[in-house]
Amino acid sequence: MGWCAGGDKLDQEIFDAMTEFVGHLLHHGEKISQRLGVPVSCMKALRRLDTPVAMKDLGQRLRCDPSFVTAIADALEQRGLAKREPNSADRRIKNLALTDRGLEIKAAMEQETLGLMPWTKALDRDEREQFLEFVRKMCNSLAAEPVAPAAGRTEKEVSSAEGERSPAAL
Secondary structure, X not given: OOOOOOOOHHHHHHHHHHHHHXXXXXXXXXXXXXXXXXXXXXXXXXXXXXXXXXXXXXXXXXXXXXXXXXXXXXXXXXXXXXXXXXXXOOOOOEEEEEOHHHHHHHHHHHHHXXXXXXXXXXXXXXXXXXXXXXXXHHXXXXXXXOOOOOOOOOHHHHXXXXXXXXXXXX
């Protein structure tokens, strides 16, 4: 609040509202995570795993460091939700594939997540279509601008941290 002294009050209000909105989404995600016994960091991976995928490709989908993908794969394997398997084209490459239990948890997570989304309760169909258009427009704007690491942080640290707490985890 008040961080942009002399700036546009409307921009500040939008920023504050979005911060609150994302906070609510993260809180709901954490509750779902606890209920299903899946770490929040693994929820995004579950959403991105449709078919067996190479660990490197999963890292690109998650936009995170390869070492973080290994930690996610380990956590999913420990819970019996995924397994590593050799890639059919190159045995040196390991694919991560969901188990039957992983598919069940993924379906439950997606159903529960979509049921909690506030736009389904607060907006009619036309408003939801406009909202989607605005969100995509803002995402495209952000994607066009590279994010510089904060002082004292490397790009690798920034990328890894984004993968851990990204609202897209839901």
